[in-house]
Every structure is written in C-alpha cells, then in structure tokens.
Amino acid sequence: xxxxxxxxxxxxxxxxxxxxxxxxxxxxxxxxxxxxxxxxxxxxxxxxxxxxxxxxxxxxxxxxxxxxxxxxxxxxxxxxxxxxxxxxxxxxxxxxxxxxxxxxxxxxxxxxxxxxxxxxxxxxxxxxxxxxxxxxxxxxxxxxxxxxxxxxxxxxxxxxxxxxxxxxxxxxxxxxxxxxxxxxxxxxxxxxxxxxxxxxxxxxxxxxxxxxxxxxxxxxxxxxxxxxxxxxxxxxxxxxxxxxxxxxxxxxxxxxxxxxxxxxxxxxxxxxxxxxxxxxxxxxxx
Amino acid sequence: xxxxxxxxxxxxxxxxxxxxxxxxxxxxxxxxxxxxxxxxxxxxxxxxxxxxxxxxxxxxxxxxxxxxxxxxxxxxxxxxxxxxxxxxxxxxxxxxxxxxxxxxxxxxxxxxxxxxxxxxxxxxxxxxxxxxxxxxxxxxxxxxxxxxxxxxxxxxxxxxxxxxxxxxxxxxxxxxxxxxxxxxxxxxxxxxxxxxxxxxxxxxxxxxxxxxxxxxxxxxxxxxxxxxxxxxxxxxxxxxxxxxxxxxxxxxxxxxxxxxxxxxxxxxxxxxxxxxxxxxxxxxxxxxxxxxxxxxxxxxxxxxxxxxxxxxxxxxxxxxxxxxxxxxxxxxxxxxxxxxxxxxxxxxxxxxxxxxxxxxxxxxxxxxxxxxxxxxxxxxxxxxxxxxxxxxxxxxxxxxxxxxxxxxxxxxxxxxxxxxxxxxxxxxxxxxxxxxxxxxxxxxxxxxxxxxxxxxxxxxxxxxxxxxxxxxxxxxxxxxxxxxxxxxxxxxxxxxxxxxxxxxxxxxxxxxxxxxxxxxxx
Numbered sequence: 001x002x003x004x005x006x007x008x009x010x011x012x013x014x015x016x017x018x019x020x021x022x023x024x025x026x027x028x029x030x031x032x033x034x035x036x037x038x039x040x041x042x043x044x045x046x047x048x049x050x051x052x053x054x055x056x057x058x059x060x061x062x063x064x065x066x067x068x069x070x071x072x073x074x075x076x077x078x079x080x081x082x083x084x085x086x087x088x089x090x091x092x093x094x095x096x097x098x099x100x101x102x103x104x105x106x107x108x109x110x111x112x113x114x115x116x117x118x119x120x121x122x123x124x125x126x127x128x129x130x131x132x133x134x135x136x137x138x139x140x141x142x143x144x145x146x147x148x149x150x151x152x153x154x155x156x157x158x159x160x161x162x163x164x165x166x167x168x169x170x171x172x173x174x175x176x177x178x179x180x181x182x183x184x185x186x187x188x189x190x191x192x193x194x195x196x197x198x199x200x201x202x203x204x205x206x207x208x209x210x211x212x213x214x215x216x217x218x219x220x221x222x223x224x225x226x227x228x229x230x231x232x233x234x235x236x237x238x239x240x241x242x243x244x245x246x247x248x249x250x251x252x253x254x255x256x257x258x259x260x261x262x263x264x265x266x267x268x269x270x271x272x273x274x275x276x277x278x279x280x281x282x283x284x285x286x
Numbered sequence: 287x288x289x290x291x292x293x294x295x296x297x298x299x300x301x302x303x304x305x306x307x308x309x310x311x312x313x314x315x316x317x318x319x320x321x322x323x324x325x326x327x328x329x330x331x332x333x334x335x336x337x338x339x340x341x342x343x344x345x346x347x348x349x350x351x352x353x354x355x356x357x358x359x360x361x362x363x364x365x366x367x368x369x370x371x372x373x374x375x376x377x378x379x380x381x382x383x384x385x386x387x388x389x390x391x392x393x394x395x396x397x398x399x400x401x402x403x404x405x406x407x408x409x410x411x412x413x414x415x416x417x418x419x420x421x422x423x424x425x426x427x428x429x430x431x432x433x434x435x436x437x438x439x440x441x442x443x444x445x446x447x448x449x450x451x452x453x454x455x456x457x458x459x460x461x462x463x464x465x466x467x468x469x470x471x472x473x474x475x476x477x478x479x480x481x482x483x484x485x486x487x488x489x490x491x492x493x494x495x496x497x498x499x500x501x502x503x504x505x506x507x508x509x510x511x512x513x514x515x516x517x518x519x520x521x522x523x524x525x526x527x528x529x530x531x532x533x534x535x536x537x538x539x540x541x542x543x544x545x546x547x548x549x550x551x552x553x554x555x556x557x558x559x560x561x562x563x564x565x566x567x568x569x570x571x572x573x574x575x576x577x578x579x580x581x582x583x584x585x586x587x588x589x590x591x592x593x594x595x596x597x598x599x600x601x602x603x604x605x606x607x608x609x610x611x612x613x614x615x616x617x618x619x620x621x622x623x624x625x626x627x628x629x630x631x632x633x634x635x636x637x638x639x640x641x642x643x644x645x646x647x648x649x650x651x652x653x654x655x656x657x658x659x660x661x662x663x664x665x666x667x668x669x670x671x672x673x674x675x676x677x678x679x680x681x682x683x684x685x686x687x688x689x690x691x692x693x694x695x696x697x698x699x700x701x702x703x704x705x706x707x708x709x710x711x712x713x714x715x716x717x718x719x720x721x722x723x724x725x726x727x728x729x730x731x732x733x734x735x736x737x738x739x740x741x742x743x744x745x746x747x748x749x750x751x752x753x754x755x756x757x758x759x760x761x762x763x764x765x766x767x768x769x770x771x772x773x774x775x776x777x778x779x780x781x782x783x784x785x786x787x788x789x790x791x792x793x794x795x796x797x798x799x800x801x802x803x804x805x806x807x808x
Binding site (some may be wrong): 268 | 366371372373374375378392393395396397399401405408411412413414416434530589594595597599600601604606617624625663692693694695
C-alpha cells in the first residue's frame with residue numbers, strides 16, 4: 001500500500017509545527033553542551049563552537065564546573081535523579097493498578113452510577129497549591145514528610161483520578177460480551193478480567209502508564225513542600241541551580257533537563273506500538 | 287570563667303534587680319571564676335551589671351561560649367539551616383570548626399530564594415522541627431513572628447549582646463532597625479546588607495572627548511550623577527544602541543521593577559503609606575516616578591524587561607551599558623575579571639541619585655531591598671544553640687571574615703565592614719565602594735517589612751510592570767495598586783499593620799522622615 005503524499009501546504013504546516021515543538025528541545029540540548037561563557041551570551045550562541053560535557057559532569061560532581069571558574073554548586077543531582085526514578089515508578093504502578101481496579105469496578109459493577117467516578121475526579125478539582133499545605137500538616141503528624149513513602153502516596157493519590165478516568169474509557173469501549181464469553185467458557189469473573197479485559201485494553205494501559213509517569217516525573221509542588229533533606233526530585237533540583245557567583249546555572253539546569261527527558265523518550269519508544277493503539281482505542285465504536 | 291556564663295548572667299541579673307548587696311555579688315562572682323577587677327568594674331557600671339559584663343568579651347566570644355554550653359547540653363548534634371540557594375558559600379568555611387570544636391554538624395537545606403518565605407510559613411503550620419536556623423529576608427519577619435514560627439530574639443540579644451547597635455561596629459542605622467526589628471523587638475540578625483547603588487563606567491567618564499562633548503551639551507562636567515535628572519542626561523548621552531551600548535541597565539522585569547519604582551518614590555520624599563495606612567504612592571510624586579521610568583525606557587538595555595539579577599550583572603560585565611543599578615554583589619561581579627571582563631577596574635560607584643523636592647531640598651534616599659538574616663525556629667530542638675550560631679556568624683569579627691568568601695550573597699552591613707574594613711573586604715570590594723555603601727545605607731528606606739509585606743510588594747509590582755509595558759497609564763496603575771493595598775490592609779487588620787508601619791517609619795534617616803511627613807506621625 002502506498003503511503004499518501006503530503007500536499008506542499010500540509011508539509012509546510014507540519015514542518016512549522018515540528019519546528020515550534022522541537023525548538024525548546026533543541027535549545028535545551030544545545031545549552032546543555034555549552035560552556036558557562038556561552039549560556040547567557042549576547043547575541044545568543046545557537047550551536048556552541050566548543051561543546052562540553054562539563055554540565056553533565058557537574059550534575060554528579062558539583063566541583064567539576066570549577067574548571068570554568070564557577071563555584072558555589074553544593075549539591076549533586078544523584079539523590080534527585082534516584083528520588084524521581086523511585087517515586088515516579090512506584091507511584092505510577094500504584095496509581096495505574098488502583099485506577100485499573102476502579103475502572104473495571106465502576107464500568108462493570110457500578111450499575112451506571114456516576115457518583116463514584118465524580119468523587120474520584122473531585123480529587124483533581126482543587127489546585128495542588130491549595131491542598132499542599134493540608135497535606136504537609138497531615139503528613140507531619142504521621143511522620144511522612146521528607147519521606148519517599150509520603151511522596152509516593154501523594155503522587156499516587158493525585159494521579160489516581162486521571163488513571164481511573166482514562167482506564168474507565170478503555171474498559172467501557174471493550175464489549176462486555178467478550179468477558180461474558182470467557183465466563184461461559186468457565187472462567188471466574190476475576191480470571192475473565194485478568195485474561196481477557198486487561199490484555200485487550202493493553203494499549204490503553206500503556207498509554208495511561210506513560211501519561212501518569214510523565215505527571216509524576218514532572219511534578220514540582222508536592223515535592224517542593226514535602227522535601228527537606230532526605231528526599232529530592234529532579235524538578236526541585238532544577239530550581240536549586242543558582243549560585244551567588246554565576247547566577248542561574250543555565251547549562252547545568254539544561255543538562256539535568258536533558259537527562260530527565262531520556263526515560264520518557266525511552267519509554268515512549270519502547271511502547272510506541274501500544275501507545276498508538278491506546279490513543280486510538282475506542283475511536284471506532286462497536 | 288566562660289564555662290559559668292549562664293550562672294554569671296543570672297547572678298548579674300539578680301544583682302541588677304537588687305537581689306543582693308555588692309559584697310555578696312563580688313564574692314559570688316569570684317567563686318564563679320570572675321577576676322576581682324572585672325567583678326568590681328561590672329558592679330559599678332552605670333549600664334547595669336548584666337550589660338557591663340556582656341561588653342567585656344566580644345559578640346563573637348560571647349556567642350561561642352553560649353554555643354559551647356548549648357552544644358554540650360544538646361541531645362541532637364546537628365544544627366539544620368534553611369537557606370536560600372546560592373548563599374552557602376558564606377557559611378561553609380566554618381562547618382569544620384563547629385564540627386571539630388563543638389561536635390555540631392551543620393546541615394544546610396537549600397531552597398530557591400523565592401521559596402524560603404513560603405517554607406517558613408509552611409513550617410508554622412507543619413511544625414516539623416526540621417529547621418533550627420532559618421534565613422529569610424527582612425520582609426519575612428513580621429509574618430513569621432506573628433505566625434509563631436520564629437522566636438523573638440530580644441531576650442537573647444539582651445543577654446548575649448550581639449552588638450547590633452554599637453556605634454563603631456553595630457549594624458548601620460537605619461538598617462539596624464528596619465532589617466532586624468519587628469515592632470521594636472529583635473526578630474532576626476541581619477547577615478546581608480542588600481541595598482542598591484549606582485555603578486557607572488569610569489573609563490567613559492574619564493574620556494576627554496566625551497567630557498568635552500557632555501559639558502558642551504549639558505553645561506556641566508561629566509561625572510557620576512548626583513540627581514535623577516543627571517542620571518537621565520547621562521543615559522541619554524551615553525546611549526549608543528548601534529554599538530550595543532546602552533544608557534542604563536536598570537530593571538523593567540516582573541519582580542524587580544517595583545524596586546526601581548520604590549527607589550524613585552522615596553527619592554521624591556514619599557513613603558508607601560501615610561501615618562494612617564493610606565497608600566501614598568498614587569500621588570503626584572508616584573505618577574512622576576512612573577513617568578520618569580517610562581521616559582528612561584528608551585535608553586535601557588533591550589533585555590531590561592526580562593532581566594534577572596544574574597543576567598543583568600552578566601550583561602553589564604560584558605560591557606553592554608554605561609550605568610547599572612545593582613546590589614553590592616553587582617559591584618563584585620563587575621570587579622572580577624571572570625564575570626566583568628569589560629568592566630574590571632573601570633567602575634565608578636555612587637549612592638543612589640537624589641531628587642530635588644518642591645521646596646528646593648536635595649533629598650538623598652536609598653532602598654534597602656531584600657537583606658537576608660538569621661532567625662531561630664520556634665520548633666528547633668536546640669534554640670539556644672541556633673541563636674548562638676546566628677550571633678556568632680553575624681558578630682563584627684566573623685561576619686567581616688565571612689562576607690568576602692565567594693559563593694554567598696552576604697554583603698557588608700556593619701559599620702566596621704565599611705568604615706574599618708579588613709584587607710579581605712577591601713580586596714573584595716574597594717575602600718571607595720565600601721564608603722559608598724555606608725553613605726547610601728544611612729539613608730535607606732526598607733522593603734515592606736510589615737505584616738503581609740510580600741503581598742503588598744506583589745500587588746505593587748504587578749501594576750508597575752503593567753504600566754511599563756504600556757498596559758496601564760501611570761495613575762490608573764497606581765490607583766489599582768492602592769486599592770489592592772487597602773484590601774490587604776483590611777484583611778490583615780489595619781491596627782496591626784499600622785503599628786508595625788509606624789515602628790518602621792520611626793527609624794528612618796531624619797531628612798526622609800521630614801520630607802515624607804513621618805516626623806509628624808504619632
């Protein structure tokens with residue numbers, strides 16, 4: 001089958017859209033390999049004449065940037081990177097698992113009630129800034145501030161409405177008869193869901209997982225208010241790259257941002273076939 | 287002697303209160319290891335025994351003795367400091383001393399500077415006890431004290447005498463009051479003399495052709511500006527956009543732009559409120575200040591609307607402008623060859639320009655904006671140790687040693703830093719610039735160091751910025767800000783804010799009090 005050719009106008013529009021979308025990524029990557037003298041140069045330096053990996057080194061060895069006469073970086077990003085990995089993976093797994101159970105429960109056993117989904121969604125009706133401090137108070141009373149357990153709990157809770165609603169739409173689009181056929185074949189309800197429902201909405205689960213992971217990975221507010229010394233995440237660490245002698249360390253910030261993009265791109269690449277299915281799942285109704 | 291410090295202090299207090307006769311006092315002081323000559327002098331001092339004894343040893347030594355006692359008693363051997371990111375360089379040189387000699391580990395929690403106030407307010411409700419020392423700006427003290435998150439330090443300062451107001455090495459007046467006190471009580475110990483001064487390119491000022499051309503055009507010699515009118519003329523004269531050299535680099539960016547307005551406002555003899563908390567900036571003077579700023583826009587660096595302090599310093603250091611309004615750290619940037627390749631050795635600094643008032647008075651006023659200090663968390667497990675750290679770090683001697691370290695925000699704030707500087711302070715700044723800092727600081731007006739200070743500043747900033755971008759006319763913008771101010775005052779409580787404002791306005795330089803009418807407020 002021949003692929004359709006793009007019309008010149010559409011090609012130009014798509015090219016422009018791509019340029020606009022990719023420009024920030026290009027700029028961040030270029031800044032990440034610029035030496036400190038080029039970060040803030042005027043006129044702007046688009047492509048560094050002497051690319052350097054010093055910004056990446058500084059993430060894990062704060063002294064490294066001293067080679068360019070910049071001092072005052074006091075924190076390695078190691079803790080923040082591992083913190084983000086740990087909190088995002090576990091919170092995403094929790095959120096998607098609970099969300100999947102909720103979605104199946106609401107769709108298949110909810111008797112059409114709209115209250116439960118709305119109650120779950122109400123968790124997202126408040127801006128995070130409004131609920132951050134109450135969470136701090138509650139968590140400090142139970143010893144969960146400055147701990148990954150607390151951070152994971154709040155990440156999972158905050159993303160649960162999304163995972164539930166996203167997965168609910170995927171379950172709804174799956175004909176109930178498929179599960180019933182499995183049960184006629186002798187499977188229990190649970191086994192029918194495990195062996196039929198879940199595999200058939202796999203694309204949706206992957207898409208939801210990626211979306212929830214991105215939310216957790218880039219979350220700033222809760223991480224900021226709940227962290228003291230024991231925990232850190234990449235978004236919070238990004239805000240800490242300011243020194244008195246060099247101001248904002250744009251290159252080091254960009255290096256960490258590039259590093260932060262890697263898992264998302266990797267995940268997106270690995271599950272892209274499922275992702276495409278997940279995103280279009282339900283487009284054609286039965 | 288010093289190991290018995292607490293007992294000596296209580297003995298002195300008892301003597302001052304008339305609880306014993308002089309003979310008993312001398313005897314007991316002797317038993318506590320105090321030399322007879324010292325005990326005698328103390329007992330006869332007109333200051334009272336307690337204050338006189340405190341003056342015998344310096345603020346640093348007194349703090350250290352307190353730290354030793356408190357460290358020995360402390361069950362938790364870590365002192366945790368909440369500090370703004372980028373300020374650690376002034377503190378790290380002393381980490382080993384505290385560890386080795388006191389057994390206390392200093393742990394730093396760095397947060398972005400705009401988050402420190404919020405973190406403090408958060409601690410007020412969360413009460414985690416994770417912080418011992420907190421390092422906010424002076425504007426945080428009213429809200430932090432009122433929320434109960436930090437200690438009132440007054441009693442400790444009376445007991446341990448940090449020499450805050452000493453005439454030779456105290457904190458420069460009026461910053462000594464407006465950057466440390468809340469309603470007349472000590473809320474924090476200043477460790478950063480944030481004020482803005484004006485930098486000019488001296489190589490341009492000394493250029494014979496420019497000198498002649500300037501004198502021919504304006505009728506007076508080319509020099510650093512002493513008035514805002516001269517500042518405008520200089521910006522106009524030096525502005526050379528074709529060569530990417532701009533008249534001035536002052537800020538028009540959100541968050542910073544309010545300070546440019548506040549500075550001009552106080553130069554015109556207006557404060558932010560009258561004696562009854564009515565906003566006074568939406569006045570003839572306020573409008574004129576905004577109009578001056580709008581007029582200046584044509585001579586500003588094209589990045590003025592997006593400058594942060596670091597991009598501003600970098601642009602000036604690259605030689606992209608003739609003048610710049612900077613915090614003292616900006617002078618350090620311009621002086622260092624690495625950050626000021628085009629400006630090193632070519633800077634002439636001066637106090638902020640004066641304005642000519644209606645009665646012909648030439649009023650010099652500066653702006654003390656930001657200014658970090660140490661506060662002690664009420665939820666600290668070792669508050670006395672935390673206080674000792676604050677006093678020790680801000681003592682005349684240790685602070686003079688700490689300020690020159692790179693990698694921190696701390697700038698001179700004590701009289702000895704500026705008028706009797708150490709060689710390291712001279713090397714970091716210059717004798718002339720330190721004198722300029724002193725001359726400017728004595729005339730400073732503070733930020734909104736009153737309850738709700740950050741809210742007032744934000745409300746003003748939004749409107750000033752809207753005016754600079756052309757979204758609002760000067761009078762409309764200021765009226766809008768005034769309405770927001772009234773709302774904030776009503777919500778917080780007029781009496782509460784007024785009390786704090788009057789206490790603040792009481793301690794300003796006399797010419798400013800007179801010009802603003804604050805000398806008539808009761």
